[in-house]
Amino acid sequence: MARLLYITANPKEEKESFSLSVGRAFLNAYRQQQPEDQIVELDIYKMGKLPYIDADVFNGWGKLQQGSSFEQLSAEEKAKVSQINELTDQFVAADKYVFVTPLWNLSIPPKMKAYIDTICVAGKTFKYTETGPVGLLNDKRAVHIQASGGVYSQGPGRDFEFGNRYITALLSFLGIPEIKSVIVEGMAQEPDKAEEIKAKAIEQAKQVAADFAKPEKVTVAR
Numbered sequence: 001m002a003r004l005l006y007i008t009a010n011p012k013e014e015k016e017s018f019s020l021s022v023g024r025a026f027l028n029a030y031r032q033q034q035p036e037d038q039i040v041e042l043d044i045y046k047m048g049k050l051p052y053i054d055a056d057v058f059n060g061w062g063k064l065q066q067g068s069s070f071e072q073l074s075a076e077e078k079a080k081v082s083q084i085n086e087l088t089d090q091f092v093a094a095d096k097y098v099f100v101t102p103l104w105n106l107s108i109p110p111k112m113k114a115y116i117d118t119i120c121v122a123g124k125t126f127k128y129t130e131t132g133p134v135g136l137l138n139d140k141r142a143v144h145i146q147a148s149g150g151v152y153s154q155g156p157g158r159d160f161e162f163g164n165r166y167i168t169a170l171l172s173f174l175g176i177p178e179i180k181s182v183i184v185e186g187m188a189q190e191p192d193k194a195e196e197i198k199a200k201a202i203e204q205a206k207q208v209a210a211d212f213a214k215p216e217k218v219t220v221a222r
Contacts, residue, residue, distance in 0.1 A: 002037045002215065004030070005094040009044045009101050009112035018184050018198055019147035023100035026145060026182065026205040033213030040094070050114040051080040087118040092125060096141045096212065097171070103148035103163040103185075116170060125174045135175020142171050142179045143212055145205065149188025180208055 006027055014020040031039070044050070051057060060077030064070070070078065091097075101108050119125055126135045144167045152161035168179050184201035187194040 002034065002095040003093060004037055004039045004096040004098065005042060005091065006039060006098045007042045007044065007100065007112075007115070009109045009115070011045045017102070017147070018187060018194075018201075019100050019102050019145055021198060022147065022182060022184050022201045022205050023098065023145045025202040026098065026143070026209045029206040029209035030213050033210055034215075037213075040090075044109075044111045044115050050111060051083045051118060052114055053117050054080070056080050057084065084118045084121070087115070088121045088124050091119040092137070094140070096143075097176075098143045098145065098212075099167055100145045101147075101163060101167070103146055103152065103161070106152075106160050107162045108166060120170070120174070133173070135173055137171075137175045138177060140176045141212065142176050143182065143208060144168060144171075144179065145182045146184070147187070147201075148183075148185045151186045151189060153183050153185060180212070182208055 006023070008020060008023060010017050010020050012020065014024055027039070030037075056074070056076045057080050060073045060081040063073055063077070064081075070081075073081065099112075101112055107113075122128060122133075125137055126133050128134075144164055146164045146167075148161075148163070151157050153164075164181050164183065168181065171179050182201060182205045184198060187197055190197070
């Protein structure tokens with residue numbers, strides 16, 4: 001039984017969102033293939049306040065690195081460091097990840113960036129070596145589903161796309177060897193074809209889900 005973490009960042013209702021609609025089709029197709037897998041849905045817009053990497057976090061980490069006990073941290077430092085630890089541990093414990101985001105102003109929603117900052121922790125998801133940083137999540141798999149009103153996967157818009165490129169680069173940095181993307185785009189550019197575009201993306205998502213449901217893991221030597 002695999003553990004899948006389904007992470008979404010969109011404040012819209014699912015029926016009103018292209019990214020969430022395609023994401024749900026993906027998840028339903030996955031469940032049909034692997035009904036016994038443990039799936040945790042993490043809606044970042046319903047999580048409450050995420051801990052930003054701020055002065056409290058840096059101070060708390062610094063105290064712990066210098067030998068202080070957790071109980072010696074301030075109340076703010078304890079709360080934020082604890083929440084980051086919980087999110088990082090939850091991420092590491094999963095076998096597969098599905099990220100679902102819209103492309104906003106050429107990148108991912110700020111709440112998704114805040115979440116990503118909580119899972120990029122040296123010693124847990126990557127480590128520093130003499131030759132540079134090395135990812136530690138070598139036995140994981142991931143999919144990113146992204147929606148955008150314009151076309152950014154090809155043509156003149158490609159140079160301005162920093163959503164899917166960032167997610168895939170970040171996950172690769174963490175050592176994940178297999179990362180696939182499902183892109184639904186151009187709905188605002190060609191509104192008369194919006195439903196057709198979504199339908200095609202849903203079919204692609206189902207195909208990717210069928211492959212993603214396979215139990216095999218890709219392992220790369222560390």
